[in-house]
Amino acid sequence: MAKAQDFxxxxxxxxxxxxxxxxxxxxxxxxxxxxxxxxxxxxxxLVRRDIARIRTVVTTKRGEAAAKV
Known part of the structure; x- marks a missing residue:
């Protein structure tokens, strides 16, 4: 299990x-x-939760990238 900080x-x-x-x-x-x-x-x-963590981080990163443009 990875932490959100790692992702x-x-x-x-x-x-x-x-x-x-x-x-x-x-x-x-x-x-x-x-x-x-x-x-x-x-x-x-654990796998299900890691998938959710990754999806959350990806959504956040893409939102930040869209806000900068």
């Missing part, structure tokens, strides 16, 4: 890449849960 240090492109990676992991975790192979159920919650 704020990244660029928007890096955040988009990280978001894509987390969404793939979320999909794989859902698939494992459906097939009964998921061992660490708490990981689902």
């Amino acid at each position: 704020r240090a990244m660029t928007v492109d890096q955040l988009d890449d990280e978001l894509l990676k987390l969404k793939k992991e979320q999909f794989n975790l859902r698939f494992q849960k459906a097939t009964g192979q998921l061992d660490n159920t708490s990981r689902v919650r």
